[in-house]
Amino acid sequence: MAALEGRYDYKTAEPALQRGWDESGIYRFDPQRAGPHFTVDTPPPTVSGRIHVGHVYSYTHADIMIRYHRMKGEPVFYPFGFDDNGLPTEIFTENSMGIRARDVGRRAFIEACLSLSQQVEGQFERFWKRLGLSVDWRLVYSTIDDRSRRISQAAFLHLLEGDNVYRQESPTLWCTTCQTGVAQADVEDKTGVQSLFTTFPFALDGGGEILIATTRPELLAACVAVFVHPDDARYKDVVGRTARTPIFDQAVPVLADPRADPEKGSGAVMCCTFGDVTDVAWWRDHKLPLRIALTEDGHMNALAGAYQGLTVREARRRVLEDLRDAGLIRSQVAIEHTVGVHERGGHDLEFLVTRQWFVKLLEHKDRWLDAGRRIRWHPEHMRSRYENWIEGLNWDWNISRQRYYGVPFPVWYCRACERIIPAGAAQLPVDPQETPPPVSACPACGGTDFEPDPDVMDTWATSSVTPQICGSLLEPFGITPADFDARFRPMSLRPNAHDIIRTWDFYTVVRSLYATGDIPWTDVLISGHALDPSGKKISKSKLRTAEDPMPMLEQFSADAVRYWASSVRTGGDTNLSEEVFRNGSKLVTKLWNASKFALSHIESGAPAAGVAPDLNASDRWLLARLHEVIRRSTAAMEEYEFAIAKGETERFFWTDLCDNYLELIKLRLYGGATGRNGQAAGAGSGAPGPATDGAAPDGSGARYVLAQALPAVIKLLAPFLPHITDAIYGAGLGGAGPTSVHVAPWPVAPADWDDAAARTGGEAIIQVVDAVRRWKAERKLSVGAPVGSVRVICPPERRAALESARLDLLGVTRAQELLIEDAPAGEALGVAVAPVAGDALASPSR
């Protein structure tokens, strides 16, 4: 074996190792190798945001699990993607380049989006490599590339054939800034919005009035009814009468509906088309007329009369002024409430009646829920996020966006009869605005005038078919999509952070069930969020500056950052902590130094493979502990509890192996009978020299154990710290086997290491060591200071272990003699230490 020399310099070592991985192709997927395979539906990060520590956190989690499965011998399919289509990219492009899509025109804007995303993707790939992800970089897609557009369009046409998608004109969530319809999942809460809750009267036909209260007086022009609760005694006589809106003097009916809350405001509410979801429901259920007062860009239209052309906010102020001037405001209170806004930019949302494509969700809620139960969630409780979302769904999924940069709908419409003309499979990917339909005449009416669909798909409509896109990446390797489905679906793993359970995970399940009837993957790994050092969510402005993770990798090493990322229980949030980075760096250094030491002894006399020499109690203890650690660590990895696995190994390495075992065996390693300061190591019995009870004084037992324990620790930590472990492994730990630890087999402990008696025996040995160390510490002596005698009174059943480790105990305690005596029945182990030179002050230390 080669020795490790000098110090480990991660700054040069990490990039060099990464180049080596690239060149040797150890992460390349071989689809021909027999299963079970481990196939990963990697999250394509959106190019519209910078990479931030949150990415580092969750991508590291996935990579750890992937490396584990690779070491288990499973062929690993680990592709990578970039999400660069759709509205997020458009907004990113508009903001980065200071342009507006509607100003520069469709074609030019698409070009701008493409060039910007390509630039960003290059930076992203360099970053992921620098973090040490074990991606097969031959398998890369972007959600706007030809392949993804083709697959996305084909999947849409498949939905169309199955009647699982429909086009309908109906009230839709609408972003007045982006000027597009959006989906329920695109809405996020904005808290602390200041509003005025104003009460004013509607006159009742036949006399009297009814007070209504609203925060949206500008929608008065869109009022179509007034609702009260059917049990509200105040309004019993009013129901069925006609009210007249102030200012506009529109006649509207007063209706009863249990959704009106008697506790709120005056208990009477105006229903407008549309102020909120309830309005939509009322409009639908009570078959009310449509009275739209808003334009698509958030201004008042002609219906608003004098207010036409004003923005919603201006109109609101003006209507209130006019009501006040008319003396109609009965009360007004300032309130702070939460409103739903478009999550891309926090823009105001309205409900407008528009024509959109919807994927059916509501009528199959049971199927989605059932699929969620067939998928293993890690941690398990994250499934309830998925279920809650489905249970709360109110709308089918609007997948059309009135924008430019995305996957077009591969359909045309007959202008004569509105028949939908789908693209032919051979045409895909297709932009219907630039390509004629596959037929020259409408099959329904014979019409020859066609209108291309003007919209593009929601970005999730494409990223929800990533399993199909992933599969297509293997076409150059002779795997057809049908092969892929048959052999590799459901895929093994979907890793992502918890904020996109309701979108990416949910939509992918839906699309997979529609496409194949089966779940998309068997396991989902959910990561929490990385928080700033004080535990707060990292703000967007901060993400762009202080928390840029590339300098972090350079300052602390990729291994140290990965150490941090893998220190918290699966699914948990964590704080950014330089302290933990430093601990990671320390572990890296310690691994290097301990390995340097161990290797220098293994190479000078490693026993032949498979031949176990005589082992003493220390040796058997270490192997028994190693067995336990391998078992626990493997069990934790199987459950995706990587932090627990890492913690087990780390404690074993640092405490058992380094602090105790390596110290115990030094005397044996350095030459047996002759210890430091020329003292006779075996002097206790008065007879220097030969072995005690099976402990080979030449250290072959210790070297054998080191030769087992070191590679095992290196392998157990390899998924977490891929660089330092491979640097050490490369010094020769692999023997004639693989040259990289990352394709070496995950450790398996022989059953005969599992030895409960060896563990308790070892604990007795450590007790003696600890007692002597404490004795020295109390006297402010160096750990290496010699002592006269160590007298151990121990339970008889522990005696054999201590005798067996006599040489080790003499070495680590620097005692001139070690006396072992039986304790009376039931008494615990005790240790008494006497100073050198027969000093009478022997002191019990326990």
Added chain:
RNA sequence: GGGCACGUAGCUCAGUUGGUUAGAGCGCUACCUUGACAUGGUAGAGGUCCGGGGUUCGAGUCCCUGCGUGCCCACCA
């Protein structure tokens, strides 16, 4: 308002199916340049396991309840 987590040492967290005296790292204190490592080692101080009930021979762990924190959802007149 509903759901899901969480609340253990100054800080960050671990604590298997209930089982002796509740653990680790960091920080703190004292000491030690020991032959792999001072990015090290040894020892020490530090906890009414959020509060209150209950089950049990026994509760950090199980049940009920209260309080607090975070996230998701709903509400949005």
